[in-house]
Amino acid sequence: MMTTTGLMMGLASVATSDTTVNVSPMDLVVTEPIHIATTIGMLLTASLFAGLASELLRLPKVTAYLVAGLLLGTSVFDVIPHQHYQFLEPLTKLAMALVLFYLGTLFPFDQIRRISRRAIPLSIGEMVCTGVFVTIGVYLLGMTPAQSVLLGTLALATSPATTMFVLRETNAEGPVTSLISTLVTLNNLAAVIVFELVWLGIELAMPGGQTQSIAATLMRLVQSLGGAFVLGLVGGLVMSYACEIMHTRRWLVLLVGMASLLLGLSETWQLPYMLVFLVVGVVVVNSSSGTQKITEQFDSIGGLLTVVFFSVHGSELNLRLLWQVGLVGAGYVILRSLGKIVGVWAVASRTEASPEIRTWLGPALLAQAGVAISLSATATSRNPEIAGHVQTIILGTVVVFEIFGPLLTRAAVLHSGEMPIANSIHHTFGTPLSALRNVFTRLAGSAGLLDKKTALSERMRVEQVMRRSVEGIAENADFNEVVHFVEHSHANTFPVVDDDRCVVGLIRFDLLNQAFFDPQSDLLVRAGDLATPPDLLLRPSQPVKDAVNLFRKTSDDCVAVVTDDTPHRLIATVRRSDLTSLLIRDRKAGFGSPE
Incomplete structure (x- = not known):
């Protein structure tokens, strides 16, 4: 019988065909990466201190959370193991889903009818100018026609999570705020639909592209958007009905369970989950008498998920890509910004829009992240040769739009008079010594x-x-x-x-x-x-x-x-x-x- 000592000696001896290599027992211990709970703790702690700093500097908390994640991510200290991102992905997607749900609740049918006459012309003008400016501009900077049109399409999208978080944080309310919410929704819906149509044109323009069935491609688009609409409609009606027959003590479990289920079904059936939850929000606000209580229930966990979302998103930003995109990336940032600002100004100047709408609505729409990144990844998976460089430009320039976009959104509602000035004043009275005092x-x-x-x-x-x-x-x-x-x-x-x-x-x-x-x-x-x-x-x-x-x-x-x-x-x-x-x-x- 082998003794314990003999067993340890046997484990410590690794034989090869020619030699025997002695290995210490401690060398056999596999070095494990840090635990996922440690990663979440670091992200939340960094975000906490960043949030306190943002109050001192009078910055949007979104920007602070993004910077906190940026410091922990690959661009700076690189302390987050890459394999942890796949475990954090469901949390970040659930956070985005709740933001889209809240955005949908802002559109009762009477509200849609009331603002559609103002919002739709502004949205069309802003999107046309943005698409044309970016497409022509990046083509002149050396991109191919297909890449130029693709970038012009992706430029339409505005980050819903970033923009809506700033509006809720500032407690803004008024015409500019309402139009921001509406145009964010229209921008992203248009970006998804136009992307599929543009990609169909790119496929047909490629050699042998005529063999691709137009009917099959259009059917794919109809199934994706139609499936998302039906799932959102059913989910919203079930959510409203369940809240009618259940006590409010059970709402939190019900709502989180429903949201997780809808998110899982969207991913399983490859439906755009952001559209699903936008439809859920619209259905709930028009079919439930307790919409405000439902959003309050979601807020009880939504705040924490939002912090996780932005800190994780910030850690994924890559500053190195910002330098790689070069002149084309700089042109994309400038042209997209001009397109949104000039587009809104041009339409608003020809209508009875207020000076605040003409001046500040365009800058409030510059934040860009989730939708554009998702669509660029989809394009790359379909044709890396065409879309690979486009994805690099989107990932590189998103650093600029996500850092400065929230600042401009906050400035827009502040200078439009829709955010109380007291909300921009630091109330914690700063230093540790003064706090102790x-x-x-x-x-x-x-x-x-x-x-x-x-x-x-x-x-x-x-x-x-x-x-x-x-x-x-x-x-x-x-x-x-x-x-x-x-x-x-x-x-x-x-x-x-x-x-x-x-x-x-x-x-x-x-x-x-x-x-x-x-x-x-x-x-x-x-x-x-x-x-x-x-x-x-x-x-x-x-x-x-x-x-x-x-x-x-x-x-x-x-x-x-x-x-x-x-x-x-x-x-x-x-x-x-x-x-x-x-x-x-x-x-x-x-x-x-x-x-």
């Missing part, structure tokens, strides 16, 4: 040893928390126009203005609701008849504590803000929810509430 200051203040510091809400002015994107109801508007305005508003108080935009009264929903029962109201009543005197108004120079005290006296969820100088014209509104968020931040920072 705040902790002890609050402790001493609670014990009555010293006065608490002045709350941020007492030092700020109304102009820093108001939303400038506001429309009033015309004084001579008939009852049907008033109802239409109310249906598409998120408030319960509506300012009525004269021809000079001076506030002549306020219409409150609870009083307006009483008029809904009079069938003759739409013929006789005007907005001025429904308004009450404007007793609750704010001015930009007032301290925020005045707004807080005013909201304590009323149940209104928003108050109109008028100019300091006469005539007092309507310029903005202050929302109760924005003030509540500000007061919560004050309390977390250790300050007292305003008296």
